[in-house]
Structures are given as structure tokens and as C-alpha cells.
Amino acid sequence: MTDNRFFNRSEFIGILVLAVFLVVVLPLTLDVFRLNLVAKYLTYAFVALGLVICWGYGGILSLGQGVFFGLGGYCMAMFLKLEASSVENTKIQSTPGIPDFMDWNQITALPFFWKPFNSLTFTVAAIVLVPGIFAWIIGTAMFKRRVGGTYFAIITQAVAAILTILIVGQQGYTGGINGMTDLRTLKGWDIRPDHAKVVLYFFEVGCLFVCIMIAQFVRHAKLGRILVAMREKEDRVRFSGYSVANFKIFAFCIAAVFAAIGGAMFALNVGFMSPSFVGIVPSIEMVIYTAVGGRLSILGAIYGTLLVNFAKTSLSETFPELWLFGLGGLFIAVVLAFPNGLAGIWGDYVQPRIDRLVSSRKSQPAGWTDSSVADGAPAE
Amino acid sequence: MLVGHQPKEFLLAVEALTVSFDGFKAVNDLSFYVDENEIRVIIGPNGAGKTTVLDLICGKTKATSGSIQFRGKELTRMKENEIVKTGVGRKFQNPSIYDDLTVFENLEISYPRGRSVFGALTFTRDAAVRDRVHEVAEMIFLKDRLNVNADLLSHGQKQWLEIGMLLIQDPDLLMLDEPVAGMSVSERAKTAELLNRIIKNRSVLVIEHDMKFVEDIAHKITVLHQGQILSEGTMEKVKNDPKVIEVYLGH
Numbered sequence: 001m002t003d004n005r006f007f008n009r010s011e012f013i014g015i016l017v018l019a020v021f022l023v024v025v026l027p028l029t030l031d032v033f034r035l036n037l038v039a040k041y042l043t044y045a046f047v048a049l050g051l052v053i054c055w056g057y058g059g060i061l062s063l064g065q066g067v068f069f070g071l072g073g074y075c076m077a078m079f080l081k082l083e084a085s086s087v088e089n090t091k092i093q094s095t096p097g098i099p100d101f102m103d104w105n106q107i108t109a110l111p112f113f114w115k116p117f118n119s120l121t122f123t124v125a126a127i128v129l130v131p132g133i134f135a136w137i138i139g140t141a142m143f144k145r146r147v148g149g150t151y152f153a154i155i156t157q158a159v160a161a162i163l164t165i166l167i168v169g170q171q172g173y174t175g176g177i178n179g180m181t182d183l184r185t186l187k188g189w190d191i192r193p194d195h196a197k198v199v200l201y202f203f204e205v206g207c208l209f210v211c212i213m214i215a216q217f218v219r220h221a222k223l224g225r226i227l228v229a230m231r232e233k234e235d236r237v238r239f240s241g242y243s244v245a246n247f248k249i250f251a252f253c254i255a256a257v258f259a260a261i262g263g264a265m266f267a268l269n270v271g272f273m274s275p276s277f278v279g280i281v282p283s284i285e286m287v288i289y290t291a292v293g294g295r296l297s298i299l300g301a302i303y304g305t306l307l308v309n310f311a312k313t314s315l316s317e318t319f320p321e322l323w324l325f326g327l328g329g330l331f332i333a334v335v336l337a338f339p340n341g342l343a344g345i346w347g348d349y350v351q352p353r354i355d356r357l358v359s360s361r362k363s364q365p366a367g368w369t370d371s372s373v374a375d376g377a378p379a380e
Numbered sequence: 381m382l383v384g385h386q387p388k389e390f391l392l393a394v395e396a397l398t399v400s401f402d403g404f405k406a407v408n409d410l411s412f413y414v415d416e417n418e419i420r421v422i423i424g425p426n427g428a429g430k431t432t433v434l435d436l437i438c439g440k441t442k443a444t445s446g447s448i449q450f451r452g453k454e455l456t457r458m459k460e461n462e463i464v465k466t467g468v469g470r471k472f473q474n475p476s477i478y479d480d481l482t483v484f485e486n487l488e489i490s491y492p493r494g495r496s497v498f499g500a501l502t503f504t505r506d507a508a509v510r511d512r513v514h515e516v517a518e519m520i521f522l523k524d525r526l527n528v529n530a531d532l533l534s535h536g537q538k539q540w541l542e543i544g545m546l547l548i549q550d551p552d553l554l555m556l557d558e559p560v561a562g563m564s565v566s567e568r569a570k571t572a573e574l575l576n577r578i579i580k581n582r583s584v585l586v587i588e589h590d591m592k593f594v595e596d597i598a599h600k601i602t603v604l605h606q607g608q609i610l611s612e613g614t615m616e617k618v619k620n621d622p623k624v625i626e627v628y629l630g631h
Contacts, residue, residue, distance in 0.1 A: 218501070225481055225485050228481060236472070237489070241549065247500070
């Protein structure tokens with residue numbers, strides 16, 4: 001049960017603790033409304049998880065993850081919207097059987113690119129493939145030309161801005177600024193009542209753990225160490241026979257796919273999707289979640305996302321004007337004082353004490369230490 | 381290749397190589413040939429274009445004109461990682477290693493297997509990898525430091541580690557840019573010993589300023605000056621060349 005291709009001993013305990021927290025503690029202590037809020041926060045945790053691989057490990061800062069979150073979310077929302085727009089439900093429209101916002105915009109037939117979204121199988125594939133292929137195109141265009149660092153971050157910002165403008169501008173096809181609202185059923189199963197919210201919460205947590213396992217696998221594979229190596233000495237990696245661009249594209253694509261899964265979960269759990277989750281501001285907020293949690297820590301990013309969002313909800317309920325200053329201050333504090341975020345604080349201050357406590361109680365030799373540094377010991 | 385003319389098979393043939401940076405010719409119509417199992421040292425004053433020559437061979441800089449043939453393959457048209465796969469290894473002037481990884485992991489990344497994205501995902505640290513890493517670590521005097529993070533190594537050890545990272549690739553042509561710069565006297569002697577051991581069955585191209593060290597290892601010396609060859613030949617010949625004495629050795 002200790003070291004394998006997915007986790008070592010201390011990581012296994014960490015994942016177990018997170019699982020107990022999300023699967024047992026939160027559902028037992030929170031009412032359905034709050035649990036649904038957690039479900040909403042966790043959709044961002046998918047994005048943060050991707051950013052740990054892409055930004056933390058690979059050193060590729062993307063300020064446009066909202067794009068992929070949005071693409072995944074819109075794919076899911078399109079399917080749900082079509083199901084909610086059956087001929088019976090929309091018989092008061094001038095063209096029954098198409099989404100309401102199309103009718104309002106004098107569109108009389110379902111556009112061709114909407115038609116495949118009648119199929120759930122296609123939708124699930126599209127949630128992964130559309131953002132994945134889009135990220136691959138951006139990644140290939142940028143990384144093959146050796147565009148990186150700040151320039152890449154700015155370009156991802158531009159893409160986020162462009163996509164928002166596109167969605168808002170094409171309101172007949174996308175629902176415009178209001179997004180896609182009034183999503184009702186998934187294959188006939190109503191997603192709105194409380195018991196459905198609970199089921200969807202557990203489904204989401206399940207998906208999150210699948211993504212955590214994928215991230216752990218990538219991190220522990222040689223690929224994870226190549227990402228770290230690339231972040232430090234790109235040329236050395238290149239002259240060790242690796243195509244640096246391909247590894248960057250891979251990291252960027254995996255982050256995009258995680259973000260898209262998060263977006264799809266958002267559409268399911270929250271019941272709508274709108275361009276306000278696509279643009280520059282949400283994209284930057286997602287980076288802040290990762291930074292607060294610790295950009296090098298897979299689990300840290302998830303706790304960071306939950307913490308910042310809890311703070312956001314409770315602070316913006318009481319002091320709505322102050323929240324943005326708080327968020328900005330938090331980011332500055334993390335960058336200046338705790339570059340490795342919550343996970344760094346944990347690893348530097350808390351973990352050593354626990355280790356000391358455990359080893360003094362059991363008086364066992366301190367053989368295993370914190371292995372937040374990639375486990376490099378040859379297995380002997 | 382010219383018809384009816386069969387030149388000797390060189391490992392590396394650089395011909396009429398020129399690179400121009402905004403009109404400044406850092407390397408100008410340069411030609412030289414390296415034999416199998418030869419140690420060639422390139423010397424020359426600062427700004428002579430020594431490092432640029434290595435950059436051109438390994439693909440870091442693209443040539444403006446001319447050709448670089450390695451075992452009959454044209455390198456000027458290849459990507460850096462493809463050049464590595466044909467058997468050219470390059471060590472940089474400043475030790476270029478991965479500080480956040482251990483010595484073991486540094487060497488493992490350079491092990492020539494699983495270099496594609498999929499290969500890197502499915503790569504397993506099997507006995508072959510471990511044995512090779514241990515073997516190389518012993519050669520570069522870092523056997524007992526395998527689990528140490530590379531940023532904790534001394535400057536000399538970092539240089540050895542990078543040489544080890546090249547060794548594990550097992551290149552046919554090893555290019556070293558000032559391998560003993562900044563080393564202590566004892567480290568320098570150990571490095572010379574190391575180089576003499578690893579040159580078996582491969583060619584080495586070295587840039588170095590330390591003439592004592594050059595004398596110890598060189599089979600043949602090329603003196604560069606302003607992007608062109610000033611003199612070429614054995615240590616004895618180069619040392620007594622009046623042109624070389626004037627621009628380089630004289631002071």
C-alpha cells in the first residue's frame with residue numbers, strides 16, 4: 001500500500017484524509033444548500049489541479065484556464081439545454097423544439113453544430129476533446145515557436161477575452177451574456193431537487209479523485225520529473241534529446257482537459273453556464289486558488305480552492321466591497337511570504353511537528369521524511 | 381559528395397560554416413574535420429566564436445550557410461533533439477543541471493530511453509537504468525551522493541554531474557564547453573582523469589582556456605580567431621605558430 005506509480009506513503013495518507021473530508025465530513029455537517037456551494041467550489045478545484053501540473057510543475061503560466069472551463073461547461077450545458085427544450089416544453093415559442101434564447105433571437109432552426117449535442121455520448125466526448133484539441137492547437141502554435149513565459153500568459157489572456165466577446169456577441173447561438181439557463185434534466189433525471197444535488201456532489205467528488213489519480217500518475221512518472229527539469233533548464237532537457245515543445249503541449253492539454261471537466265461539473269451542479277466564468281477575471285482567480293493552495297501540491301490546490309471560495313462567499317456576504325481587495329491582498333501575501341502556499345506552510349511547519357510527535361511516541365527512527373520533493377530514491 | 385572523389389570518412393565534417401548575427405559574422409567560412417576517437421580542443425581569445433561553433437553543431441544556433449555533416453547526416457537541417465539522437469552530446473559552459481532533482485534523477489532523465497511524451501509516462505526505473513546510473517555515478521565521483529538534491533553539490537561536482545548526464549547518453553561525439561573552468565587544482569586533475577577515461581570509443585570536442593589541461597588531453601588543437609581558423613595541428617605546432625603567439629598565447 002506504500003510506494004507505487006500513483007503515490008507514496010505520506011501522499012496516500014493525504015489523499016485518504018481528503019477523501020474522508022469530502023465524502024464523509026462535509027456531507028454530514030453541511031445542509032444541501034452549503035453542500036451544493038462546495039460542489040460549485042470543487043469545480044474550480046479541477047482547474048487548480050490542472051494548473052499544478054501545467055504551472056507548478058511545467059512552469060507554464062496560463063491565465064486563460066477559464067476558456068477551457070467554459071468550453072467544457074458549454075458542451076455540457078448545450079446537451080442539458082437541448083433536453084430542456086423539447087417540443088412540449090417550448091410549445092409557446094414561435095419555433096418549438098429549439099432553445100428559448102434562439103427563439104428570442106429569431107433563429108428558426110437548430111444550428112448544425114448544436115445537433116450532435118443531442119447525444120450524451122457525443123457530449124461527454126466533446127467535453128474532453130473540444131478543449132483538448134483547442135489547447136493542442138494553441139500549444140502547438142506557441143510552444144513550437146518557443147513562445148513562453150509572460151508572452152504565453154498574455155496570449156492566453158487574449159484568448160480568454162476573445163472567447164468571452166465571441167460568446168456574448170453570438171447570443172443567438174450561445175445565449176449571450178445571460179448564458180444558458182434553465183437547465184432541467186439529464187436523460188430525464190431532474191438535476192434540480194435536493195437529492196439530485198447530493199448525488200451530483202458525490203459524482204463530482206468521484207471525478208475529482210479520478211483526476212487526482214491521473215495527476216499523481218503524471219507527477220510520479222518520469223514525465224513529471226521532466227516537467228520540473230524543463231521549468232529549470234529548458235535547454236538542458238532539449239539537449240538531452242527531448243522535444244520540449246511536446247512536453248509543454250502535453251502539460252497544457254492535460255490542464256485544459258481537467259478544467260473542462262470542472263466546467264462540465266459546474267453546468268451540472270449549478271444548473272447554468274455563462275460567459276462570466278470564461279473571461280480574464282475568473283481565469284486569474286483560478287490561478288490565485290492554485291497559488292494559495294500551493295502550486296506544487298496537488299492536494300494543496302484543492303484545499304486552496306475550497307478555502308479561497310469559502311472566504312469569498314462569507315466575506316462577500318458581509319463586506320461585498322472589500323472582497324476584491326482581500327483577494328488581491330491574499331495573492332500578494334502568498335507570492336511575497338509563502339511562495340508555496342498552504343502546502344508550503346504545511347510542509348515547513350506542521351508536517352515536521354507531526355513527524356516528531358509520531359516518532360517520539362513510537363520512538364521509531366525517522367526513516368521516512370516528507371517527500372514533497374519528487375521521490376528520487378532509487379528503490380533498493 | 382563529389383563524384384569520383386572519395387574523401388576519408390570523418391566523424392564530423394564542418395564545411396564553409398558561416399553564421400551572421402545582424403551582419404556580424406561570428407563564425408566565418410569555417411571548415412574543420414574531426415576523426416573517430418579524436419580529442420580536439422578549440423582554443424582562442426574571447427569572442428573568437430568557440431561557443432558559437434558548438435551551438436551551431438548541436439543546433440542551438442542555426443547556421444546562415446555551410447554544412448555540418450555528422451556520420452554523413454546533415455545536422456544543420458535537424459532539430460536539437462534529433463541531433464542528440466544521432467549521437468551528439470553537449471555540455472554547457474555553466475553547469476546546466478536540474479537543481480530541484482536529485483543526482484539520481486538528473487542522470488535518469490538523461491538515460492536514452494522514453495524520450496517521447498508517451499515514453500516518459502510509461503518509463504519504468506528498471507534494473508538496467510539503475511545499474512547504468514550507478515555505474516556513471518561511480519565514474520563521476522558522485523556514487524555516495526545519488527539521493528542528494530543537485531543544488532547542494534559543489535561547483536566542481538555540478539560540472540561532473542553534467543558530464544555524467546552526457547555519458548549516460550553515450551554519444552559518439554561529446555562536446556564540452558570549458559569543463560574545468562572554476563575548478564580547484566585537485567578537481568581539475570580528477571576531471572582530466574575522468575575525461576581520459578571516457579574518451580574511449582568516442583570523439584570529444586573541447587573548448588578550454590587552461591593550457592596545461594589542454595596539453596594533457598588534446599590530440600589536435602584548432603585555434604579560432606574572429607570566427608576563422610588561425611592555426612590547426614598538434615600542440616607543438618600550434619604553440620610555435622607566430623600568429624597564435626601574437627593573438628592568444630603571447631600574453
